[in-house]
Amino acid sequence: MNNVEVKNLHFSYNEGEEILNGIDLEFDDRSTAIIGQNGAGKTTFVKLLKGLLKPTSGDVTIKGINTKETTVAGLARHIGLVFQNPNDQIFKNKVLDEVMFGPLNIGRDEGTARANSENALKMVGLEKMSGENPYDLSLSDRKLISIASILAMDTSIVIFDEPTIAQDYTGRQNIRNIIKTLRDQGKLVLTIIHDMDFVAETFERTMVFSRGKVLLDGSTREVYSHYGELESAYLEPPHVTQLCRKLGYKDTFLTVEEFVSFKRNCIHK
Numbered sequence: 001m002n003n004v005e006v007k008n009l010h011f012s013y014n015e016g017e018e019i020l021n022g023i024d025l026e027f028d029d030r031s032t033a034i035i036g037q038n039g040a041g042k043t044t045f046v047k048l049l050k051g052l053l054k055p056t057s058g059d060v061t062i063k064g065i066n067t068k069e070t071t072v073a074g075l076a077r078h079i080g081l082v083f084q085n086p087n088d089q090i091f092k093n094k095v096l097d098e099v100m101f102g103p104l105n106i107g108r109d110e111g112t113a114r115a116n117s118e119n120a121l122k123m124v125g126l127e128k129m130s131g132e133n134p135y136d137l138s139l140s141d142r143k144l145i146s147i148a149s150i151l152a153m154d155t156s157i158v159i160f161d162e163p164t165i166a167q168d169y170t171g172r173q174n175i176r177n178i179i180k181t182l183r184d185q186g187k188l189v190l191t192i193i194h195d196m197d198f199v200a201e202t203f204e205r206t207m208v209f210s211r212g213k214v215l216l217d218g219s220t221r222e223v224y225s226h227y228g229e230l231e232s233a234y235l236e237p238p239h240v241t242q243l244c245r246k247l248g249y250k251d252t253f254l255t256v257e258e259f260v261s262f263k264r265n266c267i268h269k
Contacts, residue, residue: 004049004157004188009058011044019044021212031179031189033199036209037234042192045209046159051075077106080150084161086142095145096130102153113152120151125174140166147178158182160191164198176202200224200238200254208233225252
């Protein structure tokens with residue numbers, strides 16, 4: 001258990017304009033997607049988890065540490081955040097140096113930092129690019145470099161902000177495999193994301209944020225079954241889920257493969 005607890009969380013940038021309003025959550029070991037329209041409070045919530053912001057009232061506790069009582073640096077050993085835009089994260093002129101910066105900054109010795117960084121680059125498929133300048137590479141590769149930078153820190157909690165941005169089919173599958181590997185390693189993986197199909201394919205638990213509150217929270221299949229609540233939050237289920245509903249199926253299908261398997265079983269019965 002990664003011990004992430006949120007109790008009666010309120011947050012305002014300006015007095016009288018609450019962005020988050022009385023959120024109570026406890027994260028277990030399931031990979032979790034946080035979805036919602038722009039302005040729902042997702043990014044603010046993640047910044048509060050990372051310690052980049054402090055609650056107006058209420059508490060966020062990461063592995064027994066109240067974020068009000070520590071610094072971002074103090075939380076960095078436990079929780080890593082992959083930025084939505086890699087250009088906001090990358091600042092070194094060599095890929096390996098960029099990936100090593102995080103582990104070195106949290107006190108890993110150089111040998112460990114290098115080994116972790118090389119393993120992370122291999123994990124994202126960029127091990128042959130370690131000597132390149134990140135800004136000579138594509139946006140999709142820079143996104144993978146920013147992921148590797150966090151993986152190299154070996155934190156027990158990893159947050160992805162829009163992980164599929166700039167990724168083609170192969171890149172999406174690669175990121176999906178990375179998330180599964182992290183989950184298999186016992187890490188808590190969170191994401192804030194607008195890609196409903198990727199959520200359905202990848203994440204075990206889904207939370208819907210709307211107007212600063214948690215509207216839905218449960219297994220991804222359960223959440224995508226609540227059409228009325230999703231519509232009220234201006235969200236649509238995955239494409240295959242919508243199609244199967246229009247075809248009259250009552251079950252909630254999350255992927256094309258799942259639906260095809262269901263039909264094959266029906267044929268063979």
